[in-house]
Amino acid sequence: MSELFADLTPERLRELLHQMLLIRAFEESAEQLYLQGLIHGTMHLSIGQEGSAVGACAALRPTDYILSTHRGHGHCIAKGARADQMMAEFFGKESGYCRGRGGSMHMADVETGNLGANGIVAGGVPMAAGVGLSIQMQRQDRVVLVFFGDGASNEGAFHESLNLAAIWNLPVLYFCENNQYAMSMSIARASKVDRISDRAAGYGMAGVTVDGNDLVAVYRETQAAAERARGGGGPTLIEARTYRWKGHSKSDKQRYRTKEEVKEWQDRDPIARLARRMIEAGLLSEAGLGDVQARVDAEMAAAIEFAKNSAEPDPATILEGVYA
Amino acid sequence: MSRELTYAEAIREAIDLAMARDERVFLFGEDVGVYGGAFGVTEGLYQKYGPERVRDTPISEAVIAGVATGAALTGMRPIAEIQFMDFITLSMEQLVLQAAKLRFMLGGKVAVPFVLRTPAGAGTGAAAQHSESLENWFVHVPGLKVVMPSTPADAKGLLLGAIEDPNPVIFVEHKLLYRVKGEVPEGYYTLPLSRSQVKRRGRDVTVVATSLMVQRALEAAAQLAAEGIEVEVVDPCTLKPLDSDPIVRSVVKTGRVLIVHEACKTGGFGGEVAALIAESEAFDFLDAPIRRLAGLDIPVPYNRELERRMVPQVDDIAAAARRLVREAC
The missing domain is CATH 3.40.50.970 (Thiamin diphosphate (ThDP)-binding fold, Pyr/PP domains)
Structure with a gap:
């Protein structure tokens, strides 16, 4: 295989393309279902960031852990979760991954190593050091990858976690999805350094910035970091530069950015980019791409049906799960 | 052993x-x-x-x-x-x-x-x-x-x-x-969580105390015993989830209760204990109002005497329990 696709086989690439399309379909469905009043609460859509979620998780093994963020639907799918149980969780149903208790911001699939999304910015970052220590002390051949945004890199807990992981040489991949905005605050206004990955030097760990909309590039850097961590080389701070096409959440009027800026990033769509490269390399046909999309559409339709038809939690169980 | x-x-x-x-x-x-x-x-x-x-x-x-x-x-x-x-x-x-x-x-x-x-x-x-x-x-x-x-x-x-x-x-x-x-x-043993302990038996007044205040309540109880007042001291040991039965049973028996903790009174654990007693069957057995003795609502002062006065001492507990027993019947 050419350098263009790292060590990813055509089969694997089609699988990853499928995952990215499934994430986008999931997010688009979620938005529609919300407008129809079938989902309540709020949601943080990751449309435009599929390349970083799928590229990062592609470099992990099923036994590796991830910790995710409030914008975490993509991470969940990329780590191997099923769209139907995710959608059921979104509907607040008993068949959902968290039995309807968590919803969008706490989506988790422990079976696939996803220890959960998080409603607190940088909430998963300190925990990641604990998971890393657990792996190290149990002599497991695992790594933990913690997703967080550019906003999280300004939380105090971020500093404590990176410093600890560095001094203890923990197998933690700190994966920053720099989507340019912490709600309305741009990273340019929130940080004096140009690259978030430059902060790695302050902890004595490796740091790298990568184009988050280039799945293969993300995969390559994450794989290198994972290999280093498995080999006892300690943590890495990876900054994947990307962009969220939608607002922060449901209430965002997007006064802080221009339509032109959004359009510019939409032209760098991570899905179209991989599909085009695969077609150009002869690894995918237009018809083949259509097949993948058709599969995704069917999967989403089934997921929504599953969620709609699932039972509500029994109110008699309301106290369950507070204590083990 | x-x-x-x-x-x-x-x-x-x-x-x-x-x-x-x-x-x-x-x-x-x-x-x-x-x-x-x-x-x-x-x-x-x-x-x-x-x-x-x-x-x-x-x-x-x-x-x-x-x-x-x-x-x-x-x-x-x-x-x-x-x-x-x-x-x-x-x-x-x-x-x-x-x-x-x-x-x-x-x-x-x-x-x-x-x-x-x-x-x-x-x-x-x-x-x-x-x-x-x-x-x-x-x-x-x-x-x-x-x-x-x-x-x-x-x-x-x-x-x-x-x-x-x-x-x-x-x-x-x-x-x-x-x-x-x-x-x-000696050796390995566990005490179950959420189990309140009666640290001293008595029929006249219940003192519910936590941590260091249990030791002070026991000292106060020894003093009061000399005066003929029998204090029952209950130690929740686990504050959450709380085993409330021994507290309620004790108050049913004595009809009087003093709750003692070191933390500031307002919003402290004593309020929770007072409320659970008020909501329980023990309420009908109360011969006097439920009393709390707790830390003053101030930051802990540096000065030795001010610091001492901020936190309930043995004499404070004895005085409060004595007052409670001599209060209305």
């Missing part, structure tokens, strides 16, 4: 026994290693178990709580130490928003079995930022357990019980109890 140990020695012995018995148990926090802990509680454990299982951390209370949570979530049994309970303010997000809620938020699919030990309390002249008793903040958080032992034997058994417990446990030690001696059984 038992022998006399201090409260600090009893805690050390519990950690030692748990680490010897279970590979998953490890101890970490600020200066717990070579230094032996700020109060000497963990002395010798570093030499016995080495730097991997007895870990010094940087001064990073948020990530200490995060490490406890993340490691517990993935198969370990961490014992974290927050050097002074005051510093737990810096760990709140991970404890309250993560550790406490993870199991519930994830539909009951995970558990977070860790113990976070922390010394609380005034009386050391360390002033307002090294003397706090913040236990009731955690009592207010579903998903956390809060344990406050008052004797060396309880400290050992409850700590081992807390380490075996599959939930996050905030284990509040009292600095002035560290040197207090008591009979402690």
Whole structure:
């Protein structure tokens, strides 16, 4: 295989393309279902960031852990979760991954190593050091990858976690999805350094910035970091530069950015980019791409049906799960 | 078989026994290693178990709580130490928003079995930022357990019980109890959490007290016994989830109750105990109003005399109990 696709086989690439399309379909469905009043609460859509979620998780093994963020639907799918149980969780149903208790911001699939999304910015970052220590002390051949945004890199807990992981040489991949905005605050206004990955030097760990909309590039850097961590080389701070096409959440009027800026990033769509490269390399046909999309559409339709038809939690169980 | 140990020695012995018995148990926090802990509680454990299982951390209370949570979530049994309970303010997000809620938020699919030990309390002249008793903040958080032992034997058994417990446990030690001696059984034993203990039997008045205040209540009870007043002392041991039955039964018997704790009165644990008594069948048996004796609503002062006056002393407890007994019948 050419350098263009790292060590990813055509089969694997089609699988990853499928995952990215499934994430986008999931997010688009979620938005529609919300407008129809079938989902309540709020949601943080990751449309435009599929390349970083799928590229990062592609470099992990099923036994590796991830910790995710409030914008975490993509991470969940990329780590191997099923769209139907995710959608059921979104509907607040008993068949959902968290039995309807968590919803969008706490989506988790422990079976696939996803220890959960998080409603607190940088909430998963300190925990990641604990998971890393657990792996190290149990002599497991695992790594933990913690997703967080550019906003999280300004939380105090971020500093404590990176410093600890560095001094203890923990197998933690700190994966920053720099989507340019912490709600309305741009990273340019929130940080004096140009690259978030430059902060790695302050902890004595490796740091790298990568184009988050280039799945293969993300995969390559994450794989290198994972290999280093498995080999006892300690943590890495990876900054994947990307962009969220939608607002922060449901209430965002997007006064802080221009339509032109959004359009510019939409032209760098991570899905179209991989599909085009695969077609150009002869690894995918237009018809083949259509097949993948058709599969995704069917999967989403089934997921929504599953969620709609699932039972509500029994109110008699309301106290369950507070204590083990 | 038992022998006399201090409260600090009893805690050390519990950690030692748990680490010897279970590979998953490890101890970490600020200066717990070579230094032996700020109060000497963990002395010798570093030499016995080495730097991997007895870990010094940087001064990073948020990530200490995060490490406890993340490691517990993935198969370990961490014992974290927050050097002074005051510093737990810096760990709140991970404890309250993560550790406490993870199991519930994830539909009951995970558990977070860790113990976070922390010394609380005034009386050391360390002033307002090294003397706090913040236990009731955690009592207010579903998903956390809060344990406050008052004797060396309880400290050992409850700590081992807390380490075996599959939930996050905030284990509040009292600095002035560290040197207090008591009979402690040898070997491994656990005391169940959420079990209130009657520390002294009496028919005239119930004193519900926590931590150091249990010791002071027992001293006050001895004084009052000489005056012919029989005090029953109940120690909840675990504040959350609370075993309320022994408290209610005691008040049904005595008809009078004084609740004593060191933490500030307003919003303190005493209010919760008073409310549960008022809501229970014991209400009809009350011969006098429910009384609380607690820390003054002020930061802990540095001056020796002001500090002493901030916290209930033996004489204060005796006076309050005496007043209660002589009050309306």
